[in-house]
Amino acid sequence: MWVVIHKLGRGVFAKSDIFKGDFILEYRGDLIDPEESKRRRRIYHNSLKGFMFDFIWHGKFWTIDAARDDGTLGRLVNDDHINPNCKMKRIMVEGKPHLCLFALKDITPGDEIRYNYGDADCPWRNQEERSGMEGASNCPRSENASEKDLHYTQSSLDNCTLNNQETISGTNQASNCPKSDGASEDNQHCTDSPQHDSIFHIQETIKGTNQASNCPKSDGASEDNQHCTDSSQHDSIFHIQETIKGMNQASNCPKSDGASEDNQHCTDSPQHDSIFHIQETIKGTNQASNCPKSDGASEDNQHCTDNSQHDSIFHIQETIKGTNQASNCPKSDGASEDNQHCTDNSQHDSIFHIQETIKGTNQASNCPKSDGASEDNQHCTDNSQHDSIFHIQETIKGTNQASNCPKSDGASEDNQHCTDSSQHDSIFHIQWLLM
Numbered sequence: 001m002w003v004v005i006h007k008l009g010r011g012v013f014a015k016s017d018i019f020k021g022d023f024i025l026e027y028r029g030d031l032i033d034p035e036e037s038k039r040r041r042r043i044y045h046n047s048l049k050g051f052m053f054d055f056i057w058h059g060k061f062w063t064i065d066a067a068r069d070d071g072t073l074g075r076l077v078n079d080d081h082i083n084p085n086c087k088m089k090r091i092m093v094e095g096k097p098h099l100c101l102f103a104l105k106d107i108t109p110g111d112e113i114r115y116n117y118g119d120a121d122c123p124w125r126n127q128e129e130r131s132g133m134e135g136a137s138n139c140p141r142s143e144n145a146s147e148k149d150l151h152y153t154q155s156s157l158d159n160c161t162l163n164n165q166e167t168i169s170g171t172n173q174a175s176n177c178p179k180s181d182g183a184s185e186d187n188q189h190c191t192d193s194p195q196h197d198s199i200f201h202i203q204e205t206i207k208g209t210n211q212a213s214n215c216p217k218s219d220g221a222s223e224d225n226q227h228c229t230d231s232s233q234h235d236s237i238f239h240i241q242e243t244i245k246g247m248n249q250a251s252n253c254p255k256s257d258g259a260s261e262d263n264q265h266c267t268d269s270p271q272h273d274s275i276f277h278i279q280e281t282i283k284g285t286n287q288a289s290n291c292p293k294s295d296g297a298s299e300d301n302q303h304c305t306d307n308s309q310h311d312s313i314f315h316i317q318e319t320i321k322g323t324n325q326a327s328n329c330p331k332s333d334g335a336s337e338d339n340q341h342c343t344d345n346s347q348h349d350s351i352f353h354i355q356e357t358i359k360g361t362n363q364a365s366n367c368p369k370s371d372g373a374s375e376d377n378q379h380c381t382d383n384s385q386h387d388s389i390f391h392i393q394e395t396i397k398g399t400n401q402a403s404n405c406p407k408s409d410g411a412s413e414d415n416q417h418c419t420d421s422s423q424h425d426s427i428f429h430i431q432w433l434l435m
């Protein structure tokens with residue numbers, strides 16, 4: 001069972017053991033100077049100011065602005081100034097400061113990751129913790145994130161990223177991964193994309209109800225494609241629990257786990273083949289979505305079968321009480337042409353567009369534009385929406401949701417998964433029953 005924090009909105013929870021001194025994740029965002037920080041604060045809604053992390057560097061206040069939802073988890077870690085289990089440190093990577101979280105103590109599965117935002121004037125302190133998205137113009141702020149600069153190179157960075165991905169789930173981090181609080185500072189290698197693939201559950205609360213999702217079962221996918229099995233909780237499974245009523249939601253991109261080039265849909269920085277199970281309970285009703293069934297696509301393209309769920313990138317566009325969030329298609333960096341479903345220019349067949357209407361506000365997402373994918377893989381073009389794009393339209397509070405089958409305009413037979421005569425297996429119609 002997962003602890004759900006009702007009043008703080010989203011929080012990040014350990015899924016596996018984390019040990020004292022372990023590097024946990026980076027607080028990622030735009031590094032901006034004091035002038036730019038001031039400018040953004042002038043125009044940001046209060047709820048966004050809470051994602052601006054100030055710290056001193058070279059005698060000035062700099063800011064990491066994580067207001068934009070880039071899918072990373074650092075921005076979702078909550079404050080605890082009394083009993084934090086981790087600490088933010090400033091790490092230098094190729095001359096630029098990065099903010100990285102390190103465990104102050106052993107953290108066990110189910111614990112919420114929380115750090116002391118600093119001496120800032122956080123409005124929720126000295127009073128009962130209350131709903132999180134109220135103004136927090138000076139939180140988080142660390143006035144002494146680190147007393148001295150620790151310098152690292154890109155290669156040590158990359159090396160550590162790899163080790164983190166390989167070792168964190170239930171085991172110690174590799175020896176060259178960053179360590180804190182006791183470990184030599186020399187070992188602190190903060191990574192460029194240190195989001196940890198195996199450990200977090202985002203638990204969100206919808207009016208006091210719990211949500212949980214389980215790892216999909218894989219039983220017959222080729223080793224190459226088997227990203228989530230019974231025995232190994234896969235790094236791409238995210239549990240997204242959402243809090244509606246004043247909260248934002250975010251989706252996170254899982255990291256690549258070393259799929260062969262053939263299956264490398266999302267690598268390094270780009271997001272990865274991911275299985276999302278979004279289960280939402282709103283006012284006591286359950287909703288569930290299931291993996292689409294495969295209809296005979298070539299092995300090469302068969303990313304989702306009856307038993308092995310599929311590499312899916314979710315784009316969750318959410319408008320909650322007038323605030324938009326958007327996530328963008330990950331960039332592909334070297335997937336073979338055959339499998340390159342999401343490139344700089346052509347988004348991928350597995351992109352989910354989740355449209356949610358909450359409290360009467362509409363959001364819309366559009367089909368990604370394709371400009372250069374091979375015919376074989378061109379699943380979503382200007383004219384033909386692709387078979388694997390999910391349009392989940394959700395209306396909360398008594399309205400209907402519907403999704404339509406995309407129209408095909410000439411994609412090769414191989415890829416034409418949704419036609420007039422055969423409703424395609426990858427289209428989900430998710431309808432929510434409310435109240």
Ligand SMILES: C[S@@+](CC[C@H](N)C(=O)[O-])C[C@H]1O[C@@H](n2cnc3c(N)ncnc32)[C@H](O)[C@@H]1O
Binds near residue numbers: 049074
């Ligand atoms: C960096 S975000 C953390 C993620 C946030 N809970 C969310 O759902 O987006 C910082 C914001 O979370 C909320 N928050 C963080 N720690 C809190 C706490 N201890 N009590 C109440 N609200 C908190 C505040 O609104 C703060 O501005």
